Amino acid sequence: MRIARTALPLAMASGLLTGCAGLVQSDWPPCAAVGGVVGAGLGAIESASWAAGGLGIGALTGAAYCWVHGDADGDGVVNKDDKCPDTPKGTQVGADGCPLPVAAPEPEPMTPAPSMVRVELDVKFDFDKAVVKDGSQADIRAVADFMSQYPQTRTTVEGHTDSVGPDAYNQRLSERRAQAVRDVLVHQYGVSADRVDSVGYGESRPVADNATAEGRAINRRVEAEVEAQQ
Structure with missing residues (x-):
């Protein structure tokens, strides 16, 4: 029974934190709140006295998970791999999250002067x-x-x-x-x-x-x- 009681909150925590991976920076507070609730649930499995501690640990864990696996600037590269975390939206980036070099426009062909x-x-x-x-x-x-x-x-x-x-x-x-x-x-x-x-x-x-x-x-x-x- 104790294993089942522990496994269910853990499964919930895993699913919720995985869902947090796609959140941008403005969504970290909800993610931390979700982590706190899950942490409190896990603490409550042990005893009521563990619920408060689980809440704090869960909140920190959720926020940290969002920071590592989230995408703060929405460029498709997660934070832990993003070397340019403040790229403006819509910018084409490489695997490191940094803007791709923009090729210079081709010069307009010279129109020959009429003979x-x-x-x-x-x-x-x-x-x-x-x-x-x-x-x-x-x-x-x-x-x-x-x-x-x-x-x-x-x-x-x-x-x-x-x-x-x-x-x-x-x-x-x-x-x-x-x-x-x-x-x-x-x-x-x-x-x-x-x-x-x-x-x-x-x-x-x-x-x-x-x-x-x-x-x-x-x-x-x-x-x-x-x-x-x-």
């Missing part, structure tokens, strides 16, 4: 003329085809002269040359008129020596440039 493509036009003119020669038609058409391929593009056609003659006359001549090339782009090759401007610079922007016939021939020109993103 630029361009086409340039250089049309030469006879002395004191603003008529586009047949030999320049293919070059002007290449510009028109490029602008058709890249419909967001625009261009400005720039006219120039050599230094022979008055400045004012050369200014008007350069404007007529620029307008002549613009007319070919718009009226012959179908480039929208609002995409092509024209301007004349007279003799103010030479690219060769006006003291020679060869240099003056190079300066009698119309230039244009079209640039687009690929």
